Amino acid sequence: MPEDRDWEVYKVPPTRTPVSERVTSVPNPVTFFQAVYNYVIDAPVTFVREWIERQQAKNKFYYYHQKFRRVPDLSECLEGDYLCFFEAEAQWRRDRMVDQEIVEIVRERLGACKQREGPNQFQNCAKEVEQLAQVTKAYQDRYGDLGVHGNARTCLMKQKHRMIEERKAQANASQ
Secondary structure (H helix, E strand, C coil), X not given: CCCCCCCCCCCXXXXXXXXXXXXXXXXXXXXXXXXXXXXXXXXXXXXXXXXXXXXXXXXXXCCCCCCCCCCCCHHHCCCCCHHHHHHHHHHHHHHHHHHHHHHHHHHHHHHHHHHHHHHHHHHHCHHHHHHHXXXXXHHHHHXXXXXXXXXXXHHHHHHHHHHHHHHHHHHHHHC
16 A cells, blocks of 8 residues: 555545534423433332332342141041141142152153163163153052042042052952
8 A cells, every 4th residue: 555645535534523503492302301201200210119129138038949837638637627628738739739840850851861862762761761650650649530620638539549449459369
């Protein structure tokens, strides 16, 4: 590139941007509405939000999983003790949700193992398959055939009938 530049070809931008001069004496309505919005809506909301944040910073709240105490089973409730019935029902529902999550976690582990192992999944994921079979059988034994509207009482009756059938089968086997 030559030392002497052609200033007409490569023009230098101006050193200062010119300031726009007002042509009219009427104020701009956009700046007026921005100022009104800022003082009427934004400033009070910001003040309240900052005040709430200061109050929350004083009282730190640490979130942990809610822990419920174990309540008596439905079979341990006295006759006519409706509060015990309600607590046992709530405990049963929590237990059912926990068992559903356990089955889902084991199923996800099996899926991850199958994805990871690829064609060798049958020999390398045998432990996960066996674990899933055990967990689903236990879940099915306890909650199967109860339906959507299953409750603690029907689950208890199902367990009672299963135990009676097992005793009968054991008695028939010993004869």
